[in-house]
Amino acid sequence: MRSVADAVILSWGWRRFLVAFVAGALSALSLAPIHAAPILLLTIPVLVLLLDGAIAPAAHGVRRARPAAAVGWWFGFGYFLAGLWWVGAAFLVDAEAFGWMMPFAVVALPAGLALFFAFGTLIARFLWVESPMRIFALAVGLTTAEWLRGHVLTGFPWNLLGQAAGFTDVTAQAASVVGVYGLTALTLVVAAAPVVLLDAPRRRWTRQAALGIAALLLAADVGYGVLRLAHAGAPGDAVIPDMRVRIVQPAIAQSLKWDPDEAKKTLDTLVELSDLKTGPETLGAISFTHIIWPETAVPFFLTEEPQALSQIGDMLPVGTTLITGAPRVVPGGDGAKQYFNSVYVVDDRGRIVDAYDKAHLVPFGEYLPMEDVLGRIGLKQLVQSVGGFSSGPGLRTLVIPGAIKVGFLICYEIIFPGAATAAEDRPSILINVTNDGWFGATSGPYQHLDQARLRAIEEGIPVLRAANTGISAVVDPYGRVVAQEGLGNRGTVDSTVPSPILATVFSDYGSYFLLTFYLFSAIFIAAGARK
Structure with missing residues (x-):
């Protein structure tokens, strides 16, 4: 030796x-x-x-x-x-x-x-x-x-x-x-x-x-x-009372995701899965307080499609809230427009009651760094359908229907240790919506899920993860996967929601x-x- x-x-x-x-x-x-x-x-x-x-x-x-x-x-x-x-x-x-x-x-x-x-x-x-x-x-x-x-x-x-x-x-x-x-x-x-x-x-x-x-x-x-x-007890033992979620994993092929001709079919798939009856105790959307769709699940501007909001409102039973990823557009005073990668909170009447804009964007994926220079040599960002995204103002905690305090993390945002929650307003749940469909059946989605598990442990907060092609999962505050849907499968994750625990040493004192x-x-x- x-x-x-x-x-x-x-x-x-x-x-x-x-x-x-x-x-x-x-x-x-x-x-x-x-x-x-x-x-x-x-x-x-x-x-x-x-x-x-x-x-x-x-x-x-x-x-x-x-x-x-x-x-x-x-x-x-x-x-x-x-x-x-x-x-x-x-x-x-x-x-x-x-x-x-x-x-x-x-x-x-x-x-x-x-x-x-x-x-x-x-x-x-x-x-x-x-x-x-x-x-x-x-x-x-x-x-x-x-x-x-x-x-x-x-x-x-x-x-x-x-x-x-x-x-x-x-x-x-x-x-x-x-x-x-x-x-x-x-x-x-x-x-x-x-x-x-x-x-x-x-x-x-x-x-x-x-x-x-x-x-x-x-x-x-x-x-x-x-x-x-x-x-800690067994995974899923301690839960938030009167809260039950359905996470929808539509498995829409990335090559079809931004095809205008597929938009109606995509929405129909999401609505169908949301109201899917899977057994005597799961009678569709009525069995859940919250339904979660993935990042950019809706491949169009939801605020400009009243018929889509009407279809969503018709699907949602009284007392059920939808959380969905979708692009958002904000008109500027000079005629220019800003685009955001966002999460919408939609109530049971099909009304948008709040939104979160992604703050930490993916370089080369959602925007092109040094665009004036790199654009001249032929480089461009991967997401071309709505132009480059703008950054949101930063992490914040939203109170969604049911009086639940939620921190939203869109895709890439969950990989940053110590930057998963708003500093002054600790949420009870972290919801991570993502579209790992870009990476197919590779190791990338598994690595992404691992990082969600570590954020849950670091913060002592459960993570609800909705991924377009997987891996969608419910993770308790100890990083244990309570329920999940496999990579590439079309289906749902139906679960109670684990309770958060007291703030951890790491969440209080960082690094x-x-x-x-x-x-x-x-x-x-x-x-x-x-x-």
Whole structure:
């Protein structure tokens, strides 16, 4: 084993980069839908060994650590390529217009995101010590990189390394205290720990200390999860009284979604599923207090289609509310129009009583960054039917019929840790409407659902998720899936609604755990540097 480790440390040139790339790609197996989190116990130690040998002896300053940045980039490129390959499916929905962009997007996105890992390993190498405590240098570097990835240029915290800890309900519970960035730090320390067994015996005390700390963190994570779930009761036991929802999953093909000739058929499908009688206790829409349709379920401007609102009002029984995604248009004073990706709340008379406009838009999907420049070279956003969307004013809590306080998150908005609720008005429910039909039967929808689970745990708030092609689900405040409809199926999710729990440590104190982690890591690294 020592000889294999030495071969990894001493590898150079393309061989070193190939090892880093393969280790990164294998690390993506820890994510949904595979959830092979133990693979990190192999791949992260390989990254540590690569960084052990990633130094330019004759160079100084940043140049001396440049090989470490290269290793980080190749590891990140493998990780993001294997984890985000499914993005290419979106460009095949309208292959004639966007197919040519697919190869570039599938490679360019992972290549750009890998720069964060390069920066993270650069930081790690500057903190590096010839001691088992170097695993904390790696954890500090990559956790910092992941935090930056979630915030720089509007952020893209998809497939954070900490999501691997969500492979079981038990190991995910620590997110209620430390958040997913904290889980990233804990995951890196625990996953890197096996490399310590290969260190020289002369560092025995630091080796024992590093292994002991990693074991303690793992035990704390599992122990906390077991205790928390033991006091939670069975999924679905605690519910909001007198509230029963039907989530409609229409499975409308993305290629047909914005076809004007299909609009009436789409609405008919949604209405039919909403009023579907599925048994003696489910007599259609009358059995539910709230019906939820997905993001842009209605592929037209609802305010300009009175006959559609009339059809919806006829379907809704007295006391039943519809929540649906739909585009919204606002005329401007100069004749220009603004378009929003919105959620409407419609009462039992077919009247729109409130709306929420998506605030965090998807770059290149819903708007084109630097449109004047990028538009000249032929780039354009994927959603072309209504022009570019405008951003809404931000998260807010709405009170819907039934006096239920709801926070709406449209598609992409649910992937941001610590940004799932309005700061001053905590909702009782999070409703996430999305259209994962862009990504077909790939790993993307499974990864998206995992992020919804983590937001529920972080905030202690149940999530009701309506997806066009799936995966629609009801998730309790402990991140447990109470009910769901499979990917690609046409059907409904009929369920009671889990009750929220008290505000979590994370929801009250955010990412302060990271500051504590950095402080203790500095102490451990300094101790490891002592001869």
